[in-house]
Amino acid sequence: MINQLVKKIKETKAPIVVGLDPMISFIPKHILEEAKEVSEDPLEQIAHGIYEYNKGIVDRVWDLIPAVKPQIAMYEQFGVPGLVAFKKTVDYCKKKGLVVIGDIKRGDIGSTSAAYAVGHLGKIEWNGKKIAPFDEDFATVNPYLGSDGINPFIDICKEEKKGIFVLVKTSNPSSGEFQDQLIDGKPLYELVGEKVAEWGDGAMGDDYSYVGAVVGATYPEMGKVLRKIMPKTYILVPGYGAQGGKGKDLVHFFNEDGLGAIVNSSRGIIAAYQQDAYKQFGEKNYAEASRAAVEDMILDINQALEGRN
Numbered sequence: 125m126i127n128q129l130v131k132k133i134k135e136t137k138a139p140i141v142v143g144l145d146p147m148i149s150f151i152p153k154h155i156l157e158e159a160k161e162v163s164e165d166p167l168e169q170i171a172h173g174i175y176e177y178n179k180g181i182v183d184r185v186w187d188l189i190p191a192v193k194p195q196i197a198m199y200e201q202f203g204v205p206g207l208v209a210f211k212k213t214v215d216y217c218k219k220k221g222l223v224v225i226g227d228i229k230r231g232d233i234g235s236t237s238a239a240y241a242v243g244h245l246g247k248i249e250w251n252g253k254k255i256a257p258f259d260e261d262f263a264t265v266n267p268y269l270g271s272d273g274i275n276p277f278i279d280i281c282k283e284e285k286k287g288i289f290v291l292v293k294t295s296n297p298s299s300g301e302f303q304d305q306l307i308d309g310k311p312l313y314e315l316v317g318e319k320v321a322e323w324g325d326g327a328m329g330d331d332y333s334y335v336g337a338v339v340g341a342t343y344p345e346m347g348k349v350l351r352k353i354m355p356k357t358y359i360l361v362p363g364y365g366a367q368g369g370k371g372k373d374l375v376h377f378f379n380e381d382g383l384g385a386i387v388n389s390s391r392g393i394i395a396a397y398q399q400d401a402y403k404q405f406g407e408k409n410y411a412e413a414s415r416a417a418v419e420d421m422i423l424d425i426n427q428a429l430e431g432r433n
């Protein structure tokens with residue numbers, strides 16, 4: 125799947141991911157009103173609204189982008205109907221030819237990690253049939269439990285040609301509390317980066333590894349260091365837009381050939397119609413506003429990359 129992701133990034137010339145992190149306050153009124161007709165159950169109404177809202181955005185941006193990143197928490201909060209909306213979103217995006225990164229941030233003791241890996245990236249066997257439960261192409265993984273927690277994901281990635289992005293340096297303000305702690309003079313995120321490169325060596329695609337890394341756009345200097353430590357690792361870079369990251373901060377996350385990183389924006393794209401810059405589109409045309417925001421993001425990042433040469 126890493127090969128497909130790289131191919132799609134080259135085709136679209138868009139090293140970006142649209143984060144599908146729906147919140148009720150983002151969903152236009154006309155969609156929520158319509159959702160009330162489909163069920164008596166409030167959770168099912170919300171889940172229906174989420175799916176229709178996502179579909180509207182995906183229909184207007186799929187041709188511009190290589191990948192989407194649905195954040196499972198935004199669906200899980202609405203219980204089983206929410207998870208059904210997550211799965212329907214994954215399937216719809218894949219039907220549109222998009223690479224799907226499930227932002228699930230899992231990781232546990234080996235046996236439990238194996239179950240997470242099967243559920244999200246692998247297949248179960250039942251009555252002689254193989255069934256892929258959630259079937260994302262990539263999943264985000266938390267490395268805090270060490271190799272035991274990561275290896276089951278890597279095994280499934282090799283079997284299914286899928287991939288993971290391991291949290292290395294996260295974008296949030298307090299990420300340094302643990303991740304920047306020095307161990308024998310080295311920050312923990314560097315040690316994790318070294319381990320990601322090592323895990324990745326055993327799981328190579330054509331040019332990049334199935335084992336990627338998450339490094340926040342809000343820490344560009346650390347991104348520069350980590351790029352060098354993990355030359356064959358694709359870096360998923362959240363923190364653009366709503367968290368303050370800008371194209372000019374991100375050039376060092378990329379390799380010289382302009383590959384090696386893919387930048388996520390969620391709220392900045394899917395709720396663009398609520399922002400001053402795109403308010404003129406209006407609520408009904410929310411998806412058009414998202415398309416304009418995607419075009420602006422691609423331009424911002426590509427101009428920054430061209431400017432460094």
Ligand SMILES: O=c1ccn([C@@H]2O[C@H](COP(=O)(O)O)[C@@H](O)[C@H]2O)c(=O)[nH]1
Pocket residue numbers: 143145195227293294295296338339340362363364365366367388389390391392
């Ligand atoms: O370090 C990290 C890891 C993951 N995320 C996730 O990315 C999106 C960001 O959303 P925005 O609306 O673009 O801020 C969200 O799903 C986070 O859980 C991250 O932000 N930082």
